[in-house]
Structure formats: C-alpha cells, structure tokens
Amino acid sequence: MDVSKTLLTSHIWSIITKCPSLWVQWVHTYKLKGKSFWEVQGRNNITWGWRKLLAIRPIVRPFMWKSIQSGHQTNAWSDNWCTCSPLRSFITPRSIARAGFSLNASVADLLDNDGQWRWPQEWYDLFPVLINIDSVHLVPEVEDRFRWKDLEGNLRVFGSWEVWSSLRHRDSKVDWANSVWFSQCIPRHSFHLWLVIKNKLKTQDRMAVWEAGSATNLRLMCCPLCSYDRDSRDHLFFSCSYSSEVWGLVRDMADMGNVDNSWSSIIQWIEGHAQSRSLEIIVSNLLVAASTYFIWQERNTRLFSRERRNASVLSKVIIDTVRLKLMGFRMGGDLKQKRLLDKWLVSKKNVDIDPG
Numbered sequence: 001m002d003v004s005k006t007l008l009t010s011h012i013w014s015i016i017t018k019c020p021s022l023w024v025q026w027v028h029t030y031k032l033k034g035k036s037f038w039e040v041q042g043r044n045n046i047t048w049g050w051r052k053l054l055a056i057r058p059i060v061r062p063f064m065w066k067s068i069q070s071g072h073q074t075n076a077w078s079d080n081w082c083t084c085s086p087l088r089s090f091i092t093p094r095s096i097a098r099a100g101f102s103l104n105a106s107v108a109d110l111l112d113n114d115g116q117w118r119w120p121q122e123w124y125d126l127f128p129v130l131i132n133i134d135s136v137h138l139v140p141e142v143e144d145r146f147r148w149k150d151l152e153g154n155l156r157v158f159g160s161w162e163v164w165s166s167l168r169h170r171d172s173k174v175d176w177a178n179s180v181w182f183s184q185c186i187p188r189h190s191f192h193l194w195l196v197i198k199n200k201l202k203t204q205d206r207m208a209v210w211e212a213g214s215a216t217n218l219r220l221m222c223c224p225l226c227s228y229d230r231d232s233r234d235h236l237f238f239s240c241s242y243s244s245e246v247w248g249l250v251r252d253m254a255d256m257g258n259v260d261n262s263w264s265s266i267i268q269w270i271e272g273h274a275q276s277r278s279l280e281i282i283v284s285n286l287l288v289a290a291s292t293y294f295i296w297q298e299r300n301t302r303l304f305s306r307e308r309r310n311a312s313v314l315s316k317v318i319i320d321t322v323r324l325k326l327m328g329f330r331m332g333g334d335l336k337q338k339r340l341l342d343k344w345l346v347s348k349k350n351v352d353i354d355p356g
Contacts, residue, residue, distance in 0.1 A: 002168040008052055009060050009163045012037070015053075016064065017146050036078040038086070061086075063166055065149045069142035071108030080149075081107060084129045091127060099123070108138060175271040179285050182277075186325060189289035196233060196292050197267065204230035224302035225295075234263045236295060242311060243295045249315035250291055253322075253343065254284040279329070279337055283344075286325055290318045319344075 014024050015037050031050065032040055038061060042054045066074040066081040074081050077088040077096060084090075093103060099120050101110070110118050115135050124130055147155035148162050156162050176197060180190050195201055204221040208230065223231040225242035238247040238261040247261050259269045266288065273281045294317055302308050309317075326346050 002164060005056055005059065005167050006160055006164045008056055009167070010160065012053055012057075012060060013064070013146070013158055036075060038078050039088070059167065060163075063149050063163075065147050065155060067145045067147050067155060068107055068136050069139045069144050071111065071136060071138045071144065072106050073144035074107045076101075076105045076107050076110050077103060081144075082133045084133055090129070091123075095123075095126075107136065107144075111136065111138065176267065176274055179270040179274040179281075180289070182282065182285065184282055184286070184325070184329070186286065186289065186321075189286075189293045192293045192296065193289040196237060196296075197270075199233045201233060201296065203232050203236065205232040205235075224299050231299065236299060237263050237266065237292050238295070239263075245311040246295060246315050246318070247291060249311060250287060250318050253319055254287045255280060256284055256287070279340060283322065283326065283340065286322045287318070290321050294318050294321075 013019075014021065015027055015032075018024060018028070038057060040054075042051060046054075061080070064080060065085075066079045068074060068081055077091065078086050080086060096103060096105075101119075112118050115137065117130070117133070117135065119130065146158065148158045148166070150156055150162060151166055180193050180197065199206075204223075208221065221230045223229060223235060223240055225231070225236070226240045228241070229235065231240070236243055238244050244261040251257060251259060256269065259265050270285070270288065273284070294314055298309060298314055323344050323346060326341075326344055
C-alpha cells in the first residue's frame with residue numbers, strides 16, 4: 001500500500017509540475033481544462049486510475065510546496081506556499097471575487113510595490129490567521145519551484161525515497177527492536193524472530209482460526225515435534241517437549257539458565273536487554289534467533305517429509321551456527337571475552353570483526 005501511494009504520488013508530481021510528457025499534456029487538456037489539480041472534481045464515470053489519483057490528494061497535498069522566488073508561478077489560493085496554505089481552505093471563491101482578485105492570481109499579484117499584502121483590511125478580522133503570513137521578498141528573475149516538504153518541515157528535492165519516508169505507515173517503537181535488528185545479526189534469523197514476536201508464523205492454531213483445510217484435517221492437527229496438541233507460537237518456543245529439550249541444551253551457552261522455556265520469559269528477557277551492546281548479550285540474541293529459526297525449520301521438515309533430527313543434533317546445529325558467527329568478531333583482551341571464547345571453543349586468532 002505504501003509503495004502504491006508512492007508511485008501514484010510520482011504521477012501527481014508530474015501533473016502539477018507540468019512534466020513534458022504526452023500523458024501530462026493530455027491530463028491538462030482533457031481532465032483539468034485550466035483548473036487546479038487540487039480543486040478539480042471527480043465524476044461517477046471516471047477511470048479507476050484517475051479516481052485513485054484524486055483519492056490520495058488529501059494525503060499528499062500537505063507535502064507539496066512551492067518555494068517562492070518571483071511569485072508568478074505560484075497560485076496564491078490553491079498552492080502551499082505559506083503557513084496558512086492553502087488559502088482556499090478558509091477563503092471562499094466568493095470572498096476572493098468580492099475583493100477584486102482572480103482565482104488564478106499568483107502570490108506576486110497579491111503584493112504591492114512596497115511588498116505589502118493587498119488583501120482588504122476587513123480580511124484581518126474575518127481571517128485572523130492572515131496576520132501570521134510574513135511579507136515575501138520576491139526575486140523576479142528566478143522562477144518558483146515545487147519542493148517536497150518532509151515530516152520535519154524541510155523542503156526537499158522530490159524523490160521516491162522522500163515520498164515513501166513521509167507517507168509510509170509507522171507503528172510505535174517497540175522495546176525489543178534492538179534485540180532483533182543489530183549490526184552483528186544473521187539477517188534471515190532476525191527476520192524469522194521478528195515473525196515469531198509478531199506471531200505471524202502459519203502455526204496450526206492460526207490456521208484453524210482461518211479454517212484452512214478440511215474439517216477432518218483440522219481435527220487431526222498436532223505438533224509435528226511432540227505429536228501433542230496443535231502447535232502455536234507459545235507451544236513451539238519453547239513449551240513443546242522437543243523444543244524445550246533443545247532450549248535446555250543451548251541456553252547455558254549464553255548464560256541464560258535463568259530464562260525458562262516459556263515464550264513470555266523469552267520476550268521479557270529480550271525486552272529487558274534490548275539496549276545492551278555487550279558481547280554476552282549479542283551472543284544471547286544470536287542464540288535466541290537461531291533457536292527459533294532451526295526449531296521452525298525442523299517443524300516444517302517433519303510436517304512435509306519423514307526426515308527428523310533429535311534434540312541433541314539440532315542443538316549442535318544451533319550452537320555451531322552461532323559459533324561460526326562468533327569467529328567473525330574482533331575481540332579485545334578483556335578477561336570476560338576470553339572466557340566466553342573459551343566456552344564457545346572459538347580461537348582468538350580467528351576473530352577479526354569488532355562486535356561493537
């Protein structure tokens with residue numbers, strides 16, 4: 001959805017800046033017919049694409065601004081150019097006409113030779129916000145330019161990245177983010193852990209809610225790891241007898257012996273250590289992500305084939321994966337780091353990347 005809005009916005013930008021293209025010329029000739037894109041009305045029989053462009057106008061309009069130079073290329077009423085813009089949002093066409101102005105008047109048309117605004121004195125009583133509009137110093141030889149105004153209020157050169165950054169949906173910041181995404185993470189493991197935390201995996205309990213599969217299959221669903229009850233996020237990580245055994249074999253490698261096999265305990269630990277960048281915490285984060293990744297992999301392997309690994313084999317795969325990652329770290333001479341390397345059987349001479 002965010003990408004779609006970004007692409008549609010690029011078309012709107014082409015229209016309002018009169019990009020030299022045959023399509024833009026056609027839009028201005030047959031769709032706008034001399035009217036402002038922001039004011040043109042949609043009709044019942046308009047095409048799907050044009051309807052989409054008109055529909056997102058309220059979303060993108062606050063970001064599209066004119067940088068005033070000569071003042072002749074900016075519509076005083078419809079364009080965004082001052083803190084009160086667009087002026088048409090509170091000054092009606094009738095009021096504009098009564099004051100002797102044209103709906104096509106530019107910003108330069110509203111200034112007298114002394115650089116003062118020409119609107120009637122009574123407008124300050126009718127529209128008090130006009131007091132907040134400062135006079136504009138015009139540069140006659142320079143044309144006004146469209147700019148993209150970002151969320152911080154800075155005028156930027158238009159680009160897809162700027163649009164996407166401004167329009168994309170943002171959730172509130174979560175406490176566990178830094179424990180999932182960090183510079184030393186294994187990307188596919190972190191992405192999987194993110195799915196686990198968000199409870200987005202296609203576990204049997206979620207599929208049952210969706211009513212996926214026949215009624216018979218839904219009744220027969222059981223955890224492929226322990227053959228007991230339907231699997232779920234909280235069951236797989238790590239209440240299931242199989243995954244609990246795996247977790248019990250690996251957690252002591254990261255000094256997480258006080259973290260039990262419940263998902264609530266895991267997430268509480270993750271959130272509680274999210275701001276730490278110590279080597280011990282980085283290793284623990286790697287271990288949690290790798291454990292969820294390979295347990296889910298084993299679950300799917302058993303579900304769709306006859307292959308299976310016992311808990312000791314899978315725990316060795318997890319530990320070896322984290323150990324291989326550790327061999328890419330550069331360690332100092334700290335005694336705690338040396339003990340951790342010895343515990344993971346990592347030779348210091350093989351370590352060459354700073355974990356911090």
